[in-house]
Amino acid sequence: MYKLIRFVTPKNEFHDGYAAYLHEQGRQLLTGGLSAYYGIDFSEDMIFYGEKGKPYIKDAFLNISHTDGLICAALSDNENGSDCEKIKAPRDGVLRRCFSEKEAEYIRKSTDPALVFTRLWTLKEAYSKLVGEGISVLKTVVFDLDNNHADFDCGCDFYQYIINESYAVVFCEKVGSGKVFLENVNFENEKAMVSYVI
Numbered sequence: 001m002y003k004l005i006r007f008v009t010p011k012n013e014f015h016d017g018y019a020a021y022l023h024e025q026g027r028q029l030l031t032g033g034l035s036a037y038y039g040i041d042f043s044e045d046m047i048f049y050g051e052k053g054k055p056y057i058k059d060a061f062l063n064i065s066h067t068d069g070l071i072c073a074a075l076s077d078n079e080n081g082s083d084c085e086k087i088k089a090p091r092d093g094v095l096r097r098c099f100s101e102k103e104a105e106y107i108r109k110s111t112d113p114a115l116v117f118t119r120l121w122t123l124k125e126a127y128s129k130l131v132g133e134g135i136s137v138l139k140t141v142v143f144d145l146d147n148n149h150a151d152f153d154c155g156c157d158f159y160q161y162i163i164n165e166s167y168a169v170v171f172c173e174k175v176g177s178g179k180v181f182l183e184n185v186n187f188e189n190e191k192a193m194v195s196y197v198i
Helices: 018-038 092-098 101-109 113-131 134-140
Strands: 002-007 055-057 060-067 070-076 080-086 157-163 167-173 180-185 194-197
Touching: 002 018, 002 157, 018 060, 018 070, 060 113, 070 080, 070 167, 080 113, 092 101, 092 113, 092 134, 101 113, 113 134, 113 157, 113 167
Parallel strands: 060 080, 157 180
Antiparallel strands: 002 070, 002 194, 055 060, 060 070, 080 167, 157 167
């Protein structure tokens, strides 16, 4: 799997049209990745949608996610999902709707609830994007961060990166047995349009 990350202009430096800007940056990241790693000259008309609305192209599975200041994309021969989020504090309503009791308690007792919440959220979101189920599946998708694995039968490997202590990024791929591989990464250059492959 190719795991691509690009820093983009943050929302507070942008006036209007931030969603369109993020979409265009994501398309550029995807286009560059498909060209570099698959030799594909990508265009929007190459995208097909599965029965659950999940996009794919003929020769590769792909997934894109974005948050304020960052975009990530996964490219693979296997089904995949990705998610990225700025590290943020948990909200009680989200904990009740989207987390198991075990996970919610783990977040509350953590010495760094914002980091733990964001780590769990991105794991859940990446998996939901892989299966194309949306947020309805989040409460049943349970992770054990002490042992870095999924507490459900998912058949996936998860690659989680904490970027510059500011973002959590997850890529998951439909191969493996639920292991979460965690890595802290610090990039020196956090300026817009800089892309990384990790």
